[in-house]
Amino acid sequence: MDQFARISGLHINAFKSSIFASGQTVTPMLNEAERLGIKAGKLPVRYLGMPLTTKALSKQEYEPLTDQVRGRMLAWRNKCLSYAGRLQLIKSTHKAKVAWEDLCCPLEEGGLGIRKLHYSSKVFALSLIWRIISKKSSMWGGCKKFLDLEKAVKASVASISSGRLIDITGAVGTCYLGIARDARVCEAVTQAQWSVRRHRIRHFHELHARIQREPVPDDQQGQDVILWNHSDDNFKPWFCSARTWDQIRQKKATVLWNKSVWFTQGVPRFSFIVWLAVRNRLSTGDRMRAWGIHQGCLLCGERDETRDHVFFVCPYSFTVWDKLANRLSGNRTDPDWTTSLQFLSANNLQIMDKILLKMVFQTTIYHLWQERNRRRHQTGHRTVDQTVRVIDKAMRNRISSLRYRADHKFTGLMQRWFEV
Structure with missing residues (x-):
């Protein structure tokens, strides 16, 4: 103790300390501790919520700790997390939807802009x-x-x-x-x-x-x-x-759809769902079959639920998409996913129409996927008109939150949305 104090400058308070020892040759140690005024404790003892013993802990002794961890995880509501918090949750998930190599590249190369520690x-x-x-x-x-x-x-x-x-x-x-x-x-x-x-x-x-x-x-x-x-x-x-x-860094080819997913007027959680959809990493029926779960389309009853079917071959989803984007796209809405994504990435629309089309695309994807999950978990369902009204309200709320100045070139976004 004296040597430790000389080296570190820290002195142990014997009256506030206890010593715990086990084995056959602990008597000299306990005698010295008693001489210094250090109390001798007995095992087992609880330290930082865990019992300290001379033997390996049993499953029952670990249960209080596992209950606390389980309670923390259940209380971690996804809706209470920020965009950065959701990103942290994704990175800590045991079974990742997207490979780590694909995450650790810039947005324009199809990743999330995460930099590898290496x-x-x-x-x-x-x-x-x-x-x-x-x-x-x-x-x-x-x-x-x-x-x-x-x-x-x-x-x-x-x-x-x-x-x-x-x-x-x-x-x-x-x-x-x-x-x-x-x-x-x-x-x-x-x-x-x-x-x-x-x-x-x-x-x-x-x-x-x-x-x-x-x-x-x-x-x-x-x-x-x-x-x-x-x-x-x-x-x-x-x-x-x-x-x-x-x-x-190791570079990848630039993707054409990155500006259709990530843009200033977009909502981060909407953009993330669209990003998963573009990479075909949403938990659709065809992917769930690999986990032994058979899931058809809950929007129209089709037996084979795929990404391309949900967006927008499904009659329900295409009706919603067509009602919202038909006039905005110049009557060029298409049920094919690849065609829709290509048109979104490269078109000759006016700048405001381009922005509104990208906004309504990601808002529609998000709420259609939300409606699909509501039906799967039996928490209710909406009609086509109800879903259209929800998406329209989300669009108006997002445009209002942008708060452009009167002289800004995008001041007329709300007026243009009402027109189309």
Whole structure:
């Protein structure tokens, strides 16, 4: 105890402490504790709500803890969560609807914009390297233990107009050109000339000629300028985490529907349901069959419930969609899901009509899926006209909440919605 106090500066109050011991050789320990005035306790004892014993806990002893966890989970109402809270709930779900790889990419590539910790840690490490190289007067730049790292980094970024040497020649190029892997640029110069070995291979012969055409570093022309690569042939004198992350991550193809799902006037929870629908990850009947559950369409009675059927082959859903979007789309509503999504992503409508069409699309998807779940859980059902009125009210509420100024270009959204 005295040694612990000397090292940490923390002193144990013997009158407020108790010691719990078990085994056959605890008598000397208990005698010493009694001498110091520390009370000897007996096991089992409850600590932080859990019993401490010398044996493994039984299932019955874990029940109070599991009951508390179950109660917390049941009280976690989805409707009480914000959009960020719902996202956290999705990430913590044991059986994810969407693969983690698909979530961790930007919105324009079909993901949710979540950044992988693996790539984020790389960005932080590169940020540290940038500080080491660029800020000589800082603590990082003055630490001698980072000098070897700084030297290696300078060698890795050494390049000519055609690109980095290590990328052009590969690892074997350092031997062919006679340049050490950790050499700096100044070490490849002798008497104001490039000191690079010639080679008989045609590729290296041409590379040698290109290197000789590069200007030789000259101290009289000023100090070197340290730049960071922000994109292809775009170097800046500062570090950018977002640009660096975008370069090191694994990229995917851009999807055409991302602006139809994620836009300023959209409702986040509506957009998320549409995103799941676009990726075909809603729990429709065809997907539930894999779990041993047979589910037909609850809106029209069709035996095979699929995403394409619910939106909008089903007579119920298409009638709702056609009543709300027919005039807005110029009589071009279609029951086919792919056709509707393509028209939503690329059309020649006026800007207000485009926004209203995207808003009514995601609002319709959300409330149709809600109506489908109401019927599945036997909590009531609505007629087509009732569903149309609910969607219309949701549209008016959303437009009213935008609160555009009088001189804003989207001030007439509500008036346009009443017209169509």
